[in-house]
Amino acid sequence: MRVGLLTREYPPDVYGGAGVHVEFLARELRPLTDLGVHCWGEGAGGGVVRHRPWPVLDGANDALRTFSVDLSMAAALEDRDLVHSHTWYANLAGHLAKLQFGVPHVMTAHSLEPLRPWKAEQLGGGYALSSWAERTAIESADAVIAVSGAMREDILGCYPSLDPAKVHIVHNGIDTSLYRPDHGTDVLERLGIDTARPYVLFVGRITRQKGVPHLLRAVRDIDPAAQVVLCAGAPDTPEIDQEFRVLFEELSRVREGVHWIPQMLPRPEVIQLLTHAAVFVCPSVYEPLGIVNLEAMACGTPVVASRVGGIPEVVEDGETGVLVSVDEDFETGLAQALDSVLGDAGAARRMGEAGRQRAVGEFGWDAVARRTVRLYEEILKQA
Template identity: 45%
Template sequence: MKTLLLTNEYPPNTYGGAGVHVEYLSRELAKLMQVEVRCFGEQCSENGSLKVRGVPLAGKEIGAPKPLHSVFGAIQRSADMSGMGVDADLVHCHTWYTHWGGILSKLAYGVPLIITTHSLEPLRPWKREQLAGGYDFSLWVEKTALEMADAIIAVSEGAKADVLKHFQVPEDRVHVIHNGIDLQEFRKVESHEALVRYGVPVDQPYVLFVGRITRQKGIQYLIQALQYVDPDIPVVLCAGAPDTPAIAAEIREAIDMVKMHRGQIYWIQEMLDKPNLIEIY
């Protein structure tokens, strides 16, 4: 059996949870079957039963306004993902960015379409400030893909309920598979190099946030709630890759306001690599 995974994120170009999910999913599936990952970028590797092929824009010029670049880029690369030919037994899409490729693959090659929903576009109306009119396309392509998919994977019972609420999908087509963690990799380490480098106390517990600066992660609510947290407890915010300059400025202003009333807030604005993240966890 062979599975084709379509994703916008894949190492080393990973900035969010979906990319991490696909990295580990592809690795584990490759222990059971042939797996090909097609992703946005220029990655190219083959290791046993796992093959990775990046799909670049290939010099194609996008003349649309900047907020629409990611939308038209996604359309082009998703079409290219399918146009490369599909010899897999099924295609498995992650995030709306690749749903167009999944739709084309199902229609053109007759392969079953599987979609994992990491989040849903109807629940992210603030994306309009990031994508402008492109948000309407993301809504449409997600709805089209989910309602024609042969199976949908939701990462929780709540996510399944959201799918059933917002889309015309039979309940028996939606399956819950929770996200997991590699306990051999994510375990306590003795090193404190990352904590020391960022000035975080190594001898006491702290509140930790790890994620992109995006409204769906809820970092804005955490920052608002810090006024109710014991000021003697350090707060570590591993938060970078803002969706827009506007939300970046909003979060910066909110953190500056909180710092006027309490100390021990450590904001790490870069996206940390895995060894540093494991240490901070």
């Protein structure tokens, strides 16, 4: 079975959950299929072809530049039996390949443009184009993979003309042999984090979706003994970047031990940070699943997260962490939940151990890949 996997992010250029998903899914699909990966970037080799936006569009809206990559990808898929796209950045390429070469198109929905109106702040008029590309691809796809049950409900709610039988749930996964506790402290010491004090950890992009401004306000009054470590970079827009910087400066004035790490750290360093955190926090206002919560759980760390999207399918409230409703008291709820975990070391340890067990037992990438290949086989039989 010759499969074309289409994505914006692929190593070494991975900055979000969708990129992590594709990286590990591709690794597990290779022994099961004849896999060709098409992504953004320069060059080719090792079963990976990288495509860049057309130079004539340098300076144009990002959505138009994306479409030029999609055209390049689609033109390179003639030898594939099936194509599988991830995110709106590659969905149009999958749709065009379906039309041009008559091959089935499977797409994984990691998020939905209608539920991310703040993207208009980033893309301007390009948001209308990204929304059009997603709608066109999703309504014409042979199968749509939702990364959680909540995501499946969102897909059918946003696109009611879509046949529910075409929407399949395949959860995100985690490599628990890679994401496992690292009890070294060299990374913490190099970053200036006090190893004698507990810390709250956030890892993610500076976006509206990730709820970073809510977090910066929520942690102002949590236990003063706790440090706050923010692995936060890749701001969506200059406006959200500036808002983050102002809130970070305000937070730094009212409490000690606030650390901002704007650069993307290598995975082993993130794993050490996850391992030693007293609590990991995910304040997202929209999250189809949230791989980063699985990463924290696999490192044995309790999680405080918002009760949105697919997060409750990963984080068991009271068992592997604490869930907080996103309402008018969201920031107060975040602060209270963080303090509850920081204040009970025994309960935090039990939640961390339970989280590791849940990640190992239920979210392995090998199982995700096998479920995906079974779906490919079903679709090809129907073609």
